[in-house]
Amino acid sequence: MMQEGLDDGPDFLSEEDRGPRAVNVDLQTDATLQVDISDALSERDKVKFTVHTKSTLPNFKQNEFSVVRQHEEFIWLHDSFVENEEYAGYIIPPAPPRPDFDASREKLQKLGEGEGSMTKEEFTKMKQELEAEYLAIFKKTVAMHEVFLCRVAAHPVLRKDLNFHVFLEYNQDLSVRGKNKKEKLEDFFKNVVKSADGVLVAGVKDVDDFFEHEKTFLLEYHNRVKEASAKSDRKIRSHKNAADDINRIASTLYTLGTQDSTDLCKFFLKVSELFEKTRKIEARVAADEDLKLADLLKYYLRESQAAKDLLYRRGRALVDYENANKALDKARAKNKDVLQAETTQQVCCQKFEKISESAKQELIDFKTRRVAAFRKNLVELAELELKHAKGNLQLLQSCLGVLKGDT
Amino acid sequence: VCACVRESVCERERESVCECVREGVLFLSQSPEAACLSAEDISPSSNGPRDDDPDDLFAEATEEVSLDSPERQPILSDGPSPAITPVTPVMISPRVDDEDEEENRDTFDIQISVSDPEKVGDGMNAYMVYKVTTKTSLSIFSRDEVCVKRRFSDFLGLYSKLASKYMHMGYIVPPAPEKSIVGMTKVKVGKEDLSSVEFVEKRRSALERYLLRTVKHPALLKDPDVLQFLESSELPRAVSTQALSGAGILRMVNKAADAVNKMTIKMNESDAWFEEKQQQFENLDVQLRKLHASVESLVCHRKELSVNTASFAKSAAMLGNSEDHTALSRALSQLAEVEEKIDQLHQDQSYADFYLISELLGDYVRLITAVKGVFDQRMKAWAKWQDAQVMLQRKREAEAKLQYANKPDKLQQATDEIREWEGKVQQGERDFEQISKNIRREVGRFEKDRVKDFRVVIIKYLESLVHTQQQLIKYWEAFLPEAKAIA
Numbered sequence: 049m050m051q052e053g054l055d056d057g058p059d060f061l062s063e064e065d066r067g068p069r070a071v072n073v074d075l076q077t078d079a080t081l082q083v084d085i086s087d088a089l090s091e092r093d094k095v096k097f098t099v100h101t102k103s104t105l106p107n108f109k110q111n112e113f114s115v116v117r118q119h120e121e122f123i124w125l126h127d128s129f130v131e132n133e134e135y136a137g138y139i140i141p142p143a144p145p146r147p148d149f150d151a152s153r154e155k156l157q158k159l160g161e162g163e164g165s166m167t168k169e170e171f172t173k174m175k176q177e178l179e180a181e182y183l184a185i186f187k188k189t190v191a192m193h194e195v196f197l198c199r200v201a202a203h204p205v206l207r208k209d210l211n212f213h214v215f216l217e218y219n220q221d222l223s224v225r226g227k228n229k230k231e232k233l234e235d236f237f238k239n240v241v242k243s244a245d246g247v248l249v250a251g252v253k254d255v256d257d258f259f260e261h262e263k264t265f266l267l268e269y270h271n272r273v274k275e276a277s278a279k280s281d282r283k284i285r286s287h288k289n290a291a292d293d294i295n296r297i298a299s300t301l302y303t304l305g306t307q308d309s310t311d312l313c314k315f316f317l318k319v320s321e322l323f324e325k326t327r328k329i330e331a332r333v334a335a336d337e338d339l340k341l342a343d344l345l346k347y348y349l350r351e352s353q354a355a356k357d358l359l360y361r362r363g364r365a366l367v368d369y370e371n372a373n374k375a376l377d378k379a380r381a382k383n384k385d386v387l388q389a390e391t392t393q394q395v396c397c398q399k400f401e402k403i404s405e406s407a408k409q410e411l412i413d414f415k416t417r418r419v420a421a422f423r424k425n426l427v428e429l430a431e432l433e434l435k436h437a438k439g440n441l442q443l444l445q446s447c448l449g450v451l452k453g454d455t
Numbered sequence: 456v457c458a459c460v461r462e463s464v465c466e467r468e469r470e471s472v473c474e475c476v477r478e479g480v481l482f483l484s485q486s487p488e489a490a491c492l493s494a495e496d497i498s499p500s501s502n503g504p505r506d507d508d509p510d511d512l513f514a515e516a517t518e519e520v521s522l523d524s525p526e527r528q529p530i531l532s533d534g535p536s537p538a539i540t541p542v543t544p545v546m547i548s549p550r551v552d553d554e555d556e557e558e559n560r561d562t563f564d565i566q567i568s569v570s571d572p573e574k575v576g577d578g579m580n581a582y583m584v585y586k587v588t589t590k591t592s593l594s595i596f597s598r599d600e601v602c603v604k605r606r607f608s609d610f611l612g613l614y615s616k617l618a619s620k621y622m623h624m625g626y627i628v629p630p631a632p633e634k635s636i637v638g639m640t641k642v643k644v645g646k647e648d649l650s651s652v653e654f655v656e657k658r659r660s661a662l663e664r665y666l667l668r669t670v671k672h673p674a675l676l677k678d679p680d681v682l683q684f685l686e687s688s689e690l691p692r693a694v695s696t697q698a699l700s701g702a703g704i705l706r707m708v709n710k711a712a713d714a715v716n717k718m719t720i721k722m723n724e725s726d727a728w729f730e731e732k733q734q735q736f737e738n739l740d741v742q743l744r745k746l747h748a749s750v751e752s753l754v755c756h757r758k759e760l761s762v763n764t765a766s767f768a769k770s771a772a773m774l775g776n777s778e779d780h781t782a783l784s785r786a787l788s789q790l791a792e793v794e795e796k797i798d799q800l801h802q803d804q805s806y807a808d809f810y811l812i813s814e815l816l817g818d819y820v821r822l823i824t825a826v827k828g829v830f831d832q833r834m835k836a837w838a839k840w841q842d843a844q845v846m847l848q849r850k851r852e853a854e855a856k857l858q859y860a861n862k863p864d865k866l867q868q869a870t871d872e873i874r875e876w877e878g879k880v881q882q883g884e885r886d887f888e889q890i891s892k893n894i895r896r897e898v899g900r901f902e903k904d905r906v907k908d909f910r911v912v913i914i915k916y917l918e919s920l921v922h923t924q925q926q927l928i929k930y931w932e933a934f935l936p937e938a939k940a941i942a
Contacts, residue, residue, distance in 0.1 A: 265779055272774040279767040286760035293753035300746040307738050310906050319913060326920075419780050419941060426786060426938040433931045441924040448917050451910075 080104050083201045083216065085194040086114065090186055094118055095147045097193055101216045108217055115219045119146055122193055124224040125200075128211045136361045136399075137406035138206065139414055141199035142350035147189040152182045170299055177295075177331075184335060188343065195347070246360045252367060256404075262411050263359055270352040277345035284342055287334040291327050298323035315451065322447040326440055333436045340429040348418060355414050362407050365400040372396040565591040565670055567685070569663040572655050574642065575606075581643045582606050585659060587666065589685045595677055601686050607634075609690055610662055616680045617669070622825075623832050625893035627901055628675065629668035630821045632661035660810065664818060671904070722837055726891070732898060733830050740823045747816040754813055757805035761798045768794035782941045789937040793930045800923055807919040815912050819905070826901060829894055836890045840883030847876040 086100035100114045126143035129135050156178050163171055200206045215222070254260040298320045305316030372393040379389035571586040589601045614631035621628050638654040666685075670676045684690065724730050768791045775787030854869040 261779075265777070268777045269774075272770065272777045276767070276770040276774045279763065279770045283760065283763040283767045286756055286763045289756040290753060290760055293749055293756055296749040297746060297753065300742055300749060304739075304742045304746070307735070307742065309735055310902050312906050312909055315910060315913070319917075322917075415780065419783050422783055422786075423938065423941040426790065426941070427935065430931050430935040430938050434928060434935070437924050437927040437931065441921060441928065444917055444921045444924065448914065448921065451914060451917070 081201045081207055083194075083197045085190050085197070088186070088190045090147075090149070095186075095189060097190065099197065099216060107213055113217060113219075115216065117215070117222075119144070119193070121215065121222050121224050122196060124222065125211055125215050126196070129200075129206065129209070130357075132209075135206065136365070137358070137403035137410070138203070139351070139354045139358050139410045141196055141203070141206075142347075142354050144189070144192040144196045147185075149182065149185060152178065152185055156182070173295070173299070188339075192347075242360070245364070248367075252363060252370075254363075254366070258408060259359070259362070259404075262355075263363075266352055266356050266359060270349070270356060273345055273349045273352055277342065277349050280337070280342045280345055284334050284338050287337070288331065291330040291334060294323050294327040294330060298327060318447060318451060322443060325443050329436050329440050329443075333433065336432040336436070337429065340425045340432065344421065344425045348421070351414065351418070355411060358407055358410060362400070362403045365396070365403050369393075369396040369400040564593055565589065565676070567663065567666045567670065569659050569666065572659055579640075579643055582608075583642060583655060583658075585662060587685065593676075595682065597686060603685065603688055603690075605684070605690065607639075607658070607662070608692070609684065610665065612690075612692075613669075613680060613684045614665075617675060617678065620678070620680075621674065622828060623835075623890075625829050625832060625890040625897060626672070626674060627822070627825050627829055627897045629665060629672070630825055631665050632658060633821075657814075660814065661818075664814075668818075668822075672900075722834055728895070729830065729833070729891070733827075736823055736826050736830070740820070740827070743816055743820050743823065747813065747820055750808060750813045750816060754805050754809045757801055757808060761801035761805065764794055764798035764801060768792070768798060780941075786937050786941050789934055793934045796930050797927065800926055804919065804923050807916060811912050811916045811919070815908065819908075822901075826898070829897065833887070833890050833894055836883070836887045840880065840887045843876060843879040843883045847873065847880050850876050 080103060082102040084100050085097050087098035089096045089098075095118070097117050097119075098114050099117050100112075101108070102112045104111065123143055126140065129140045156175075159171070159174055159178060166174075200209075200212055206212065254263065301316045301320035301323065305313050305320055307313075308316060372389070372395075376386075376389040376393045379386045566589070568588045569585050570588065573584045573586075574581055575584050576582060584604050584606050587603050587605050589596065590599065592599060610631050611634070614628070617628045618630075635654070635658075638651070638658070641648075641651040642655060669681060670685075675681055771787055771794060772791035775784050775791060778784040778787055850869065850873045854866065854873055857866045857869050
């Protein structure tokens with residue numbers, strides 16, 4: 049837990065109340081099926097999540113149980129949804145990103161190597177910060193895996209999926225290995241084909257205004273979210289860098305304070321103390337912006353991609369349907385294989401209509417979720433920024449009061 | 456009645472506190488429009504041949520500073536300038552806190568500003584000319600207000616003259632700003648872009664601080680070179696040897712002193728004060744350099760933050776445009792506006808970081824080099840005294856030998872030489888004691904100024920930070936209802 053209190057002044061750095069952790073998605077928690085990640089363990093190169101389920105549904109043997117899962121198993125579950133034709137008409141909740149501690153680990157390693165070149169205090173300080181960073185990344189990956197599960201559990205159809213139940217209940221290893229090189233290559237080509245196809249499909253104008261609008265909207269929206277996400281990451285990185293500088297400045301001021309032979313020594317010590325505190329607040333500001341803004345944008349980047357995928361599938365089904373119609377007309381004209389053509393056409397028609405129906409609702413829900421999530425996060429962002437700015441202000445003003453009074 | 460200067464001088468008489476001294480801090484005379492440029496290092500540029508100006512009383516003094524020849528000293532210390540005799544300073548720094556104004560006003564009345572940089576000439580021979588305005592009621596100045604035009608090499612010339620005259624006596628002579636080949640080349644070539652404008656502003660500000668520090672020193676204020684620099688409309692061009700940068704001269708001084716020290720001097724430090732002080736300045740040097748580096752890094756990162764915030768603001772605006780839910784779209788546009796304002800805040804803050812803190816630290820790093828130089832000068836004086844004693848001993852031995860050899864004419868010469876060296880030993884001892892006394896006084900004054908400078912600047916800096924936070928609060932408070940209005 050990143051609990052950090054301040055000696056004087058209110059507790060600006062206390063951890064947020066942990067409420068429902070699905071920060072990016074506004075979900076109703078439903079008594080019939082509740083899923084969360086109750087614990088997680090970070091080992092050398094993998095993370096083990098403890099998935100905890102509470103359910104009154106009859107399909108499960110018990111009402112409450114836990115299993116341990118790794119990232120690959122989440123991906124397996126996600127991919128099984130994507131590959132299931134039955135779910136073609138739904139927005140598949142985006143898969144959580146792979147836990148990535150590489151950057152953090154590298155920094156810790158570099159710190160270890162550079163231990164000789166800095167003072168003991170500096171080393172301890174930097175080590176604490178890197179550990180806090182590691183912890184933050186860890187918490188984030190846990191949250192993202194949890195959101196995925198919660199979205200599935202909240203979806204009226206997906207929650208009934210058999211693979212999902214196996215995932216939740218089967219307390220042995222699912223023996224899902226990660227994709228090997230060949231499979232990854234196949235995936236890559238599949239994506240290339242899909243995006244080429246997607247362009248063709250997108251070119252087909254839709255009779256239905258609703259979907260036509262959604263298509264245009266999602267395409268532009270997705271790109272803009274991508275841009276905003278990248279820019280917000282860069283901004284937050286700069287913020288962290290500036291906070292690091294203030295950290296170094298505080299340390300040097302402290303040394304100056306201890307060494308100075310004039311009245312400045314008290315002065316330097318006081319200012320050093322001030323900067324230590326304001327730096328912590330600045331670091332918190334960057335972390336909160338990351339959580340409330342950057343993560344939000346990243347999540348909706350993935351969701352909007354999933355929505356685009358839905359539209360693609362529908363578009364694909366539409367093209368298939370139209371092709372089946374043309375084939376039927378041709379068959380009737382030639383009076384050859386008419387029955388077969390009729391069956392194909394009917395199948396395509398049903399598939400298309402089924403997807404269209406659920407897709408419409410999914411897209412409407414997507415909008416509702418999106419607006420709610422943005423509202424929640426933007427409000428919380430503004431509240432946190434205010435809290436931190438007021439905290440900073442109070443620290444600065446009280447220090448100024450003391451320093452001016454001393455002269 | 457204006458408290459700052461005598462009524463006849465002050466134009467804004469009726470105000471209770473005159474505008475002209477309200478800007479109490481030494482280093483800011485106008486709002487900084489520039490941002491950081493790391494000072495490149497120097498190499499002397501040629502300023503052309505020296506004009507042989509017959510009116511230049513200090514022609515001799517402008518010879519190349521040669522630190523090893525003892526012959527140099529008589530020329531300069533007996534020179535025409537009366538200011539070399541150490542004067543007990545009455546002085547209080549001209550820099551004023553608004554509250555202390557009243558008490559300080561009557562003893563020190565001088566304001567200097569460097570302004571209106573103008574480019575003269577074209578191409579690689581071009582240079583910047585700055586207007587130096589001095590307003591004062593002190594009697595040593597011929598007029599109450601003087602304006603002259605000076606170029607950068609003139610400032611360097613002034614510094615090198617002052618250094619060669621006073622440093623060996625233990626006075627801490629404030630160093631002139633650094634030369635910058637890269638910066639100046641851009642200006643010469645005529646690039647009217649932001650970075651050359653910033654460079655000129657940075658230099659202008661540095662030159663102003665340099666002059667203010669120089670006249671703050673009681674002995675330097677009275678120096679004829681300084682008076683001439685501030686007052687006379689024509690100044691002889693500084694010679695190419697003069698065009699060594701202030702830092703270059705300091706380095707020369709220190710290097711020579713180091714070389715001498717390492718070779719022969721094992722000074723018996725009888726006075727613990729000097730040893731202690733030297734160690735303190737050594738430590739201070741290390742820490743200030745470290746601090747300076749961190750602050751420069753902060754300046755750059757804050758500028759980066761400002762740029763990235765602006766870029767994010769644009770992308771947020773675009774996102775708001777494409778969002779089809781009206782209230783959310785509006786909120787996102789508002790967010791974009793907030794971020795744009797915040798980016799401006801970051802930029803302003805980075806200017807404050809730079810002009811308040813970074814430049815102050817840079818100045819002090821150079822000043823401490825000057826202080827260390829002065830301690831080395833004392834060691835040199837001690838060495839000279841010791842050498843004279845050794846020489847005297849040798850002469851006495853030589854005379855004793857001649858006594859036995861019975862060569863009357865050579866004996867007379869030997870006796871004369873003994874007297875000469877006795878005189879030199881006495882002079883050496885006097886010089887050593889004088890420089891020790893001077894240094895004690897100078898260090899005391901320096902430390903007092905240092906305390907004041909840092910206090911004032913840091914408080915001003917914290918106030919800028921307060922302002923930033925207050926603005927942040929304003930912006931986010933305006934945004935919050937917009938976010939809550941999303942339905």
